[in-house]
Amino acid sequence: MPADLAVVGLGHLGLPLAQAAVSAGIETLAYDPRHTTELAAGRLPAGEGALTTADLRRMLSGGFRPTTNPAELGRVRTAVICAPTPLGADRTPDLTEVAEAARALAPRLRPHTTVILESPAYPGTTEEFLRPLLEEGSGLTAGRDFHLAHSPGRFDAGSRTHTYATTPKVIGGLTPACTESAAAFYSRLTDKVVRARGPREAEATHLLETNFRHVNIALVNEMAVLCHDLNVDLWDVIRCAETKPFGFQAFRPGPGVGGHAVALDPAYLPHTARTPGHPLRLVGLAQEVNQRMPQYVIQRAATLLNEHGKSARGARILLLGVTYKADIADQQGAPAEEIATRLMQMGASISYHDPHIPHWRVLGQPVPRADSLYEAAADADLTLLLQPHRTYDLQGLAVKAQLLLDTRGATPVGAAHRL
Template identity: 80%
Template structure:
């Protein structure tokens, strides 16, 4: 059966798009050889890449006509195809575009004239024109901007944000030609309240570059402030509380044990483009990468001050996801914190209402069933993520030692980052 839309890649970008399209009564298929079978059965894949969606959400999408598929032939029967393939960070921190290329080749072999193709995957400026366009044109024999429309639109959803859902988050669009932009705008106009037209795909791609790096640079600044304020005996959390009353020129960011999430910091691949690297982004990444080790340092100091060694210490980690009240563990600093603790000889356990099983270094980590009893038994409890279900005031009373890396406990109730 023909569909209006094909979403290629059913992860944290693709599934919310498909959900919004189904809600708008757009006939939608989802193409993902690795995940379609589970989703077609109303199950969430175990890789945790679906973001905020639940299995119940998927079942509602299926009842609304959503069709996950592993058959690439279906890609040739749609008016609009949106590529949402993941672009994970490679070993050198560059974006790995392998899955975008695979998605493009699958689509190109079936691409029909007048189709609108949109890339939403995180990408460098120039990716749509210099990387995606040749694959589509060579595989289809069609010409972008003449035979089919081509555009880029950065993914902007904030997982778990209850105030700004899909419809309430403006969509930025940059097309290869004005007609490409308008075709993509017509599609997204059915899903969102506001469409913002960029000059072209490079400008739209650079919107993603700016927005992602803005987060990382500001988090690096406040993470450095956390270290400085601890050394000077200053309450950073009170400093932030006061600073955010300024009605202009300041946006509050808060420190943490590291920076997780799908939005990795981006830089221009300088050797291939002749562009100067973004030095501030590189420095910000260095600062943020040090935060898990700083948590370990603070933990060891606290244990020593109370006559205990990290070796053999019982350490309970609270919250191992990258955002509060979500199951997504992408890039969560808990992984590195737990690894370093175990390498030091600590006996690590964890509690997280959204993560029933967790493994580090190939070994399952014991999960605490009774939170208060586990906190009372642990030599040190570390709050890594503040889920709403946690009664931190009660935990502060029960725990022998509590290190709060999120500044969520009442003042004086715990040791803060």
């Protein structure tokens, strides 16, 4: 059966795109050898927490069709590659799954098809990496026989404010015709389409957006440490600063930075994408600051325990919220794992509570999950709030907990120790 759209790669970008497309009445084919079988059976992939099982059921009844047969990719008018591109051990983006997606699509690629890359990528990926794979595998020429473009993935998981339809999409095509073809597709899903000059500009847009987030989080993380040492209430400082109507945007500190959009320093990019002698030094410094935050949380926790006559060794510590972001089930890059690991290595007894994570393993061992939140907080020597899910009654929690360290500044003023 023909479909208007094929989404190749069904992770944190592909599933929301498919959901938006189905909601817009677009027949959507889904291809991902890792996940299509379970999706077809109505089961969400583990760790992809942006959607619910109910969302998936509605998609399946509305025109969402997962397939394990790559031959079906040749029947669509638009194909969007949303394969993950995690950073490898050498801090370079791993494009393995993008290459696999391209190789699955290329032999089936028909003239006039529009191919869009949404995967996070360094400037030049669409033209210098994806384009040759598609052309060699199909015998077609990008920009002449088929349209090729990049559109950086933008999805605010768990947000009730920034929906797919209300979030503008940036598009950069290999040619003006490529841009317009991609724009015609996305205009069916979103209220606003922004045309970049080309794929490199679109790719660099994602680079800027991601690094902007990491650099500013690093700034407030450093301010958190400084203000604690100076006995200054940082949260009140931020409250006051964000009243400035120009030149300031509020960011808030936390126990670390998680998520799929990792900071990227061009010093680690493939040589074709580097700018010799001009690394983004601020990005490297931001990474160092943010990577130190889990250890800083451990130090604060140990100090609080010590001040109350207890040692981290043998202490009962409850971790609240182990996802990277509030109100979703995605644990990608969440600092909770490193914090739990370090505490366990110090001899602490760890348990956790998270309404979105029924099971959790650290160092290969299952971590006990608290059944009753209030009872667990009352029993724990220290409760660490790492992610303030909406379901948490933080006022009540602060009353029940023996000792509460709030790493997100979410509890009422004076109710807990804050980062």
